[in-house]
Amino acid sequence: MNKLDEPTVAEQNVNFRQIGKPRTRTDAPGKVFGKTPYAGDYVMPDMLHARVLRAKVPSARMTRLDVSKARALPGVASVLTFRDLKIGTVATDIPGQTGFKRRATDQQILVDELVRYQGEPIAIVAAETVEIAQHALSLIEVDLEPVPGVYNVFDAQKPDSPKVFGTDNLVASYKVRKGDVEVGFAAADVIVENTFTTQYIEHAFLEPEVGLGWEDEQGVINIRSSTQAVETFRYIADAMGLPHSKVRIRGALVGGGFGGKCDVTVELYIALLTKATGRPVRLGFTREDSFYGHGKRHPFIITHKTGFTRDGKITASKIDITSESGPYAFMSPYVLMYATEAGPGPYLVDHVHIDSRSIATNNMYTSAFRGFGATQACIAYEQQMDEAAKVLGIDRIELRRRNLLKTGDAIATGFKVQSAVWTEECMDRAMAALGEKPKDKGPIKYGHGLAAYQQGYGRMIWLHDTAEGWVGVEMDGTVLVRSGMTDIGAGQTSSLAQIAGELLGIDMMDITVYNSDSSTTPLAGTSSASRGLYMSGNAVRLAAEAVRDRLAARAAQHFGSTADDVDFANAQVFLKSDPRKTMPFKELVATCASEGIHRAELAIFRAPFGDWIDPETGQGQVHPDYTYGAHAVQVAVDTETGEVTILKSIGAHDIGQAVNMAAVEGQIEGGVAQGHGYALSEELIYKDGCLVTPSLSEYLCPTSMDSPRIESIVLESRSGLGPFGAKGIGEPGHTPAAPAVANAVADAIGTRVFDFPLTPEKIARAVRTARKAG
């Protein structure tokens, strides 16, 4: 059965003027012509420069800390240690709008007694120049007495292991019990069991963390920083004992985030030093600081035991998941939740049994990273599907086809998906685009691989996610949008302009967007969780619709018709029933202004709210909705050297509705390139807690020379919860890329490397081992 002939855009009577087109983004000209200031470009008169002193060892007791020499150095304005802090800790939770906070997840701001990871900050310095600040760090005397640490999740779970977190190193754990796996396994003809592991990886954004802070005339600490989350102002205020209204984060356009700028990074150090000195303070992380200074992607160990009937129906899925949290919680519990929810993948499985846990160690702490645990889950379930296909002797695509979830089916947590589930269409499209596999040439073998996925978008519903947005029309007919949304390079602000523009009939390029200011733009939540467009886009849509409704009512009066007959396009207002009846938008606005008709609206959008899933069974709703799709890859593998060349890489996703097609493709392409690196070359290696790959010459992101042309196939079911039926794509584009590469490599070499990344050495060894085994 091939679904290629069926329509891949939902048949609906919609006719957009700007939405869905591949438009130049509103942020593009400023970036291309070098006019856009990034957070690091801002300077102020009398500004100080800050540096951070970090622990060189991962597990130690601080027995002495003497900063007197550093303080005495001419040009040093302030040196702060834990002794100078009013409150020693800062929250590591999602800086959301709900105000709830998990217990026991705070992190010490500066080392008080124990160092728990390499790079943990001990002191912060502000000085007249960066060089003086750097010199001051070298004058700080610290004695660190090593204490036994724990550097892998196995040791960490032993009763006699050193305890890094709580009394048992357990940061979080969950269970899913759907149906009865024993019944499922009893019905199985074949049981396939495998363990897959993934590595620590780095966000490696182009722009390391940076910010500039100052105290204003109202006593508000302002911080201009490179962040995905202006909402961190609350945690910063809490950590300093200040009212929330006295800390203001102003974002700037961000040079990449990928989840790594969701947590508090430079902001708190800047705020503390600004308060201590009364002067503006700038702190820019070096690349090394960035390696040591923010949380990484969680390594996972995932074991799948899956029962199948002989004809390939999944009868039971038992999954065991362990993630490494490092010494602090940060997003680990939530990331684990995503991995657990996504456990069996986009397949209908009646009997599911999942146990998952996140374990503390003295390796680097882990937090948000594009895909948020659902990615690691996909790496496991999609490799498992290929391994199962091999055992069953069923075509890999066909095996998936026989098990795919459909709209209305219950996922692992029992929740029944209401939106379109077009995994199959995406799979077929991606495979068709891949074409024929080339013939092997000596040691060069070709492989095809595919991965399908399910990725939630939006926040977990018990976080009661909301976003606000403001739209207003100036007296001359120009349009302003205000949204707290940060723009991390994915085109967030541009899409808001496009949405308001579509609804008010004004070209997106003529709309001004103010964003990411925690005090003056309505808060919209973080740019994370593939929620940006879904949440802030809906808020702006609601606000624009309200304004449009009021303007339309007045226009109807003018034309002698009804409001629903009024339409807006090209800065004109006209009647749908008689398009010759038109008036300039500007004129209508002027009329409204003189009559006191409100030309602005502040709207709030609420995602579905709900309770936690059942802690004993894991049953309930986790996400508002899900994105589905598939990624296909063609590789050439040199079976002697183990080198992999990605020849084709094709992502097919049902994203509901594209707002800006060019931005959607950009998200898919970027996510895929990151997935290629994840599969093949990127790895942060910690040896007894110490990072041995702390630079971009050792931490290997793919370069342009490693990247093939990436193809995006965008399907539009218009069934999502975002504006105009959009679904999230920020993370989904990334999620299936890495497992697709892994499956293609396995297809090429006829055996599998089970632990990421698939380095030439591991591949060559796997080939040799398989040959020896015959």
Next chain:
Amino acid sequence: MIAKAKTANDVAPLGGGTNLVVEMRASGVGPATLVSVGQLAGLRGITIADGTVTIGAATTVSDILRDPRMKQVAAVLVESADVFAGQMIRNTATVAGNICCGSPAADLVPPLLALGASVTLRSGSGERTVPLDGYFTGYKTSVRKPDELLTAISWPVPTAKSASRFYKLGRRRGDAITMVGVSVFVSLKDGVCDTVRIALGAVGPCVMRSKKAEAVMQGKAPSADLIAKAAQAATAESTPIDDIRASGEYRKEQVQVLVQRLLTQSLESLS
């Protein structure tokens, strides 16, 4: 200034700076004085005369790629330049810098060794020419004295009945530090191997020639069996370390694979 230098810590020549500046930033220390020679027009350029190719010390990797004559007189060097770093680095990295940094993973050195290149060293007291084979004395050490400037690299134009190959095995395509670099040169005379040079990178303290592997081939009629034996000899002669890029064991295996592959390809191209 260079002529007065007593140690490399006093004064050092600066080529493109793609090695030295990176090292200085990482270690926080460096020579007291740097003398930029990378921009000297007199040191940059490629000349081919009297059967000899001479390239100036300040010639960049991109210069090698842009000169169409290089494909004829040093195809193997072009092969290496083509996989060297990335475009930006190629535009500024110099050939002398690649030799003088002394890295065992330097990518231009195996092809230059395969071509039988010599280097010209000049000091206040004169000039000498030394073969590149024997130039390196150990890990980042060489026969070059601190007061000597490397001014030129030269090699004989290869004969028609010769072929050479280079392969860089890296963890990725662009800007990769080589895990194993192999270059071979073979010329045939009356059906037997005449000149054989096999150079190995990143499998010892410095880039080296595998004289034992060369000896296996020399004067013999080439065969698959002979090639396999030469590859074995090269493997035995290599002494790679374990590092974050690869294990020594893998590197040894790959010497075998690559020497065998490159010799086979070279000889096939001659038949």
